Amino acid sequence: MACGPVSSLREVRAEILELGCDTPGCTAQRLGPPPAGALLSVRDVSVRYGTKVALEAVDLDVYQDRVTALIGPSGCGKTSLLSCLNRMTDLVPGCTVSGSIRFDGRDVATEQDTGWLRRSVGMVFQRPNPFPLSIRDNIWLPLKEHGCKHSELAARTEEVLTQVGLWNEVKERLDQPALSLSGGQQQRLCIARALTLRPRLLLMDEPCSALDPLSTEVIERLILDLRGTVSIVIVTHNLAQARRVADDVVVFWNHDDSGCVIEAGEAEAVFANPRQPDTVAYLSGLRG
Amino acid sequence: MPEPTRPLVSGATLGAGRHGASQNNLADTVFGVLVWGSALAVTAGFLWLVGEIVVSGFGAISWEFLTSEPASSGRAGGISTILVATLGILGICLAVSIPLGLGTALFLSEFSQGENRMGRFVRASLDVLAGVPSIVFGLFGNAFFCVALGFGFSILSGGLTLACMVLPILIRSIELGLRAVPNDYRVAAAALDLSKSRMIVRVLLPAAAPGLIAGLLLGIGRATAETAALIFTSGYVDRMPESVFDSGRALSIHIYDLAMNVPGGEANAYGTALVLVGLLLVINFVATHLVERFVSGRIQSA
Numbered sequence: 001m002a003c004g005p006v007s008s009l010r011e012v013r014a015e016i017l018e019l020g021c022d023t024p025g026c027t028a029q030r031l032g033p034p035p036a037g038a039l040l041s042v043r044d045v046s047v048r049y050g051t052k053v054a055l056e057a058v059d060l061d062v063y064q065d066r067v068t069a070l071i072g073p074s075g076c077g078k079t080s081l082l083s084c085l086n087r088m089t090d091l092v093p094g095c096t097v098s099g100s101i102r103f104d105g106r107d108v109a110t111e112q113d114t115g116w117l118r119r120s121v122g123m124v125f126q127r128p129n130p131f132p133l134s135i136r137d138n139i140w141l142p143l144k145e146h147g148c149k150h151s152e153l154a155a156r157t158e159e160v161l162t163q164v165g166l167w168n169e170v171k172e173r174l175d176q177p178a179l180s181l182s183g184g185q186q187q188r189l190c191i192a193r194a195l196t197l198r199p200r201l202l203l204m205d206e207p208c209s210a211l212d213p214l215s216t217e218v219i220e221r222l223i224l225d226l227r228g229t230v231s232i233v234i235v236t237h238n239l240a241q242a243r244r245v246a247d248d249v250v251v252f253w254n255h256d257d258s259g260c261v262i263e264a265g266e267a268e269a270v271f272a273n274p275r276q277p278d279t280v281a282y283l284s285g286l287r288g
Numbered sequence: 289m290p291e292p293t294r295p296l297v298s299g300a301t302l303g304a305g306r307h308g309a310s311q312n313n314l315a316d317t318v319f320g321v322l323v324w325g326s327a328l329a330v331t332a333g334f335l336w337l338v339g340e341i342v343v344s345g346f347g348a349i350s351w352e353f354l355t356s357e358p359a360s361s362g363r364a365g366g367i368s369t370i371l372v373a374t375l376g377i378l379g380i381c382l383a384v385s386i387p388l389g390l391g392t393a394l395f396l397s398e399f400s401q402g403e404n405r406m407g408r409f410v411r412a413s414l415d416v417l418a419g420v421p422s423i424v425f426g427l428f429g430n431a432f433f434c435v436a437l438g439f440g441f442s443i444l445s446g447g448l449t450l451a452c453m454v455l456p457i458l459i460r461s462i463e464l465g466l467r468a469v470p471n472d473y474r475v476a477a478a479a480l481d482l483s484k485s486r487m488i489v490r491v492l493l494p495a496a497a498p499g500l501i502a503g504l505l506l507g508i509g510r511a512t513a514e515t516a517a518l519i520f521t522s523g524y525v526d527r528m529p530e531s532v533f534d535s536g537r538a539l540s541i542h543i544y545d546l547a548m549n550v551p552g553g554e555a556n557a558y559g560t561a562l563v564l565v566g567l568l569l570v571i572n573f574v575a576t577h578l579v580e581r582f583v584s585g586r587i588q589s590a
Contacts, residue, residue, distance in 0.1 A: 091478055115481045123479040129472035132495045141490060142480040190476070197480065 031059040034102055039064045039201060039231050040085065045099030047080045047089065053258040054080045058099070060250050060264055062201070067223060067232045069242035069267070072252030073282065077259025078235040079126075081252075082203050085233065086121040087114050104200065119146065122194035122230075123203045127210050128186035130178035130193070135170050138178045138189055142196045160192040163229075164222055184215025188222065195230070202226070204234040208241065220245050239283065243271055251279050341561050348559025358526050361550050362542065367560055369528040373443060373536025374512070376529060377522055380447025381511050385454050386504070392455075393462035394488065418456035425453045426517035434521060441535040446522025453517055454507040461506055465499015466492065494582075501579045508571055512564065515540040539564045 034041035040062040047055040055077035062068045070078040080089070087108065089095045101108035104120065111117050130138050139157045148156060157174070161167040166188045170181070178189055187207055194202060204223075208216040223232060223245045236242050242249055249271070250264040263270060263279045274280045281287035352366060359365030392410065400407030429449025439445045469492055477487035493500070515538075523535035524545060537545070543560050546553030 086479065088475065088479060091475065118479055118481040125472065125475065125479075127472060129470075129476045131473060131476065131491045133490070137490075141486070142482065145480070145482050145486055193476075193480065 031061065035061060037063055038102075039104065040233075041100075041102045042081070042085075043100045043102075045081070045084060045097065045101060047077065047084060048096045048098075049092070050094045055259045056255075058259075058261050060261060062231060062233055063248065065228050065231055066247040067227050067234060067245050068248045068250065069246035070233065070235045070250050070252060071237075071239060071242045071282075072259070073254060073287075074237070075259070076252040076254040078252050079205050080259070082123075082205050082233065082235055084108070085201070085203055086118050086123055087111070088123065090114065119197045120199055121201045121203060122197060122199035124187070124191050124194055124205065124207050126206045128183055128190050130181070130186050130189050132177065132179055134175045135178045135181070135189060136174040138193050139196055142193060146197060156196065160195045161189075163195055163226070164188040164192040165218070165225075166192060182215070184211050184218055187211060187215070187219060191219075191222065199230060201231045201233065204232060206235050206237060209237065216241070243267065251276070251282065253278050253282070338565065341558060341565060344555075345558035345560075345562030348555050349562060353556075353559055354563070357528060358542075358556075361553070362526065362546050362556055363550060363552050364556075367539070367542065367556075367563065369526055370537050370539055370542045370560070371563075373522065373529050374538045376443040376532060376536060377446045377450060377518070377538055378508065378511055380444060380532065381450040381454060382504075382508070384448060384451040385458055385507065388451070389455055389458035389462055389503075389507075390500075392459045393466060396459070396463045397466040398484070398488065398492070414456045414459055417452075418460070421516075422453060422514055423516040425449055426520035428452070429517060430520040439533065441521065441523030441525075442533045443522055443529055443536045444532040446518045446536070446538070447532070449517050449521045450511045450514060453514065454511050457510060458503050458507040461503025462496075462500055465496040465503060468499055469495045497582055498579045501575050505572055505575050509568055512568060513540055514538075515544055539567075 031041075031043065034043070038061040042058055042060045045055065045058045046053060058077075058081060060068075070081065072078055083089045083092075084097050084101060085103070085108065089097050097109060099109070103117070108117060131141065133141070136157065139160060140153055143153055143156055158167055158171075161170065166185060169185065170176075170189075178186065181189060187210075191202075191204075191207070208219050211219065220241060223234065226232060227247075234242075234245065246267040248265065249267045251262050251270065251274075252259050253262040262276045263274060270279065271283060274283055278287065354366060354371065355368050356366035357369050358367060396407055396410060400410075426449065429445055429452070433439050433445035433448050434441060439448075473491050473495060474487065477491060482491075518538050518541055522538060522541075524537045524541050525535040526537045526542070527534075529536040539560055543557050543564065546557035546560065
């Protein structure tokens with residue numbers, strides 16, 4: 001049974017609960033050629049781990065200086081997509097990515113210079129993972145590796161730590177181990193570490209899922225502060241969080257055990273007026 | 289003050305009042321006696337051994353003993369030449385086995401992705417090597433280092449032979465230490481476009497330090513205690529070695545020789561044994577202490 005476009009929550013609830021509506025599957029909008037304003041354009045991207053298809057035929061655009069949230073239930077390929085964007089998928093044995101990803105006018109999939117890519121596209125992970133070094137060395141390590149002059153190290157350290165609101169908390173104890181910081185502080189240190197390379201795009205993979213509500217609030221405020229400095233793609237399970245921080249959202253869904261995009265657009269529009277029945281059900285907490 | 293927990297008592301209390309309580313009690317008692325008995329037996333054996341060495345060897349120990357050359361086949365005099373030869377052999381063994389072991393362990397844990405053919409082959413070779421008896425290493429060392437390479441009976445031959453012997457344990461424990469480092473660090477380093485060499489030197493090796501030191505200690509212990517492999521390679525000349533090409537007698541061989549071949553050498557044999565045990569304890573203590581300080585400075589909260 002096909003489900004037509006639905007306009008109200010009541011209608012979809014009726015269909016799901018009473019009529020037993022089939023999922024429409026991946027009726028994602030197929031996007032045309034990359035629009036001029038897009039910093040990153042993903043077209044027809046599929047990700048496989050061995051023979052398992054984790055993600056099928058994804059299209060999405062990320063715009064300059066905006067926060068794009070990838071939302072959807074667990075296991076629908078959000079993190080897999082994120083890892084394609086800076087080729088972290090190269091590190092996973094048996095992982096193959098097909099389709100086209102254009103970032104800043106260059107093709108990510110065939111880019112020879114993965115160093116350039118990873119410096120331009122920073123990444124923050126689910127679990128805070130500062131190196132087991134001092135706070136200072138966590139920031140200095142990438143700076144030194146990428147040729148920052150010794151005279152500039154201190155200034156750059158202050159700059160990125162201030163950006164993430166950590167400077168006043170740690171300026172007296174830069175030589176202490178990073179792992180002595182609280183979870184929220186560690187995550188902000190990791191964001192600062194990613195910012196040392198002045199990336200144009202920052203990927204965040206559920207950056208708050210290992211943190212308490214207060215630290216989460218601090219990180220969310222930080223994301224809003226960074227908007228305008230760096231474009232952000234954030235994966236989150238937390239719908240309220242997506243609503244609070246995102247300019248654009250992309251809704252992922254699971255179809256036949258592989259993930260796909262079912263809806264995308266400006267956050268307000270998608271939250272207020274979802275077009276796909278699965279999005280309606282997911283956003284209202286009925287499914288997912 | 290309450291006594292420390294005693295399984296026998298708590299077992300009895302648990303069993304009381306239940307159906308078939310007396311049977312349970314009996315089984316628990318027997319079980320408890322067996323468990324406590326084996327633990328006591330092992331501890332008693334250890335204490336007896338160390339006690340015997342300390343009691344019989346303590347009288348022989350003096351500054352004089354440590355700093356003078358052996359006389360009258362070791363019955364009299366000290367062990368200065370033996371100490372020098374031992375440290376020389378150990379030094380050569382470590383100088384060769386640490387870089388080789390570290391390199392191989394890094395290959396196994398960081399460079400052979402998944403289970404590739406080369407990785408499997410290296411692992412299989414190490415397993416075979418680890419199972420080879422030390423006397424066979426001694427014969428190999430004699431044939432290869434002493435004869436084929438022409439080093440003769442020398443500290444160099446002994447050190448190199450010990451290095452071959454220690455490598456399998458060293459590599460295995462270093463590899464385990466490296467693998468125990470969370471993958472988060474490797475991923476974070478890759479995302480920052482850090483070179484693999486910098487990631488390994490600045491992040492991985494420091495994080496794995498406790499495991500590496502543990503492996504090193506195992507290796508040192510094995511090397512210092514080795515006798516059979518050295519008889520054929522470093523020999524048992526007890527004069528002061530002048531270079532690594534001279535033969536030198538290790539502590540363990542000195543003990544063996546005094547105990548088996550030199551009538552009246554028991555006192556100095558015990559003294560030497562005490563020095564050997566003490567040396568191992570000191571190395572263990574220093575290394576553990578260093579690791580703890582290092583770990584508390586880097587990894588845990590200060």
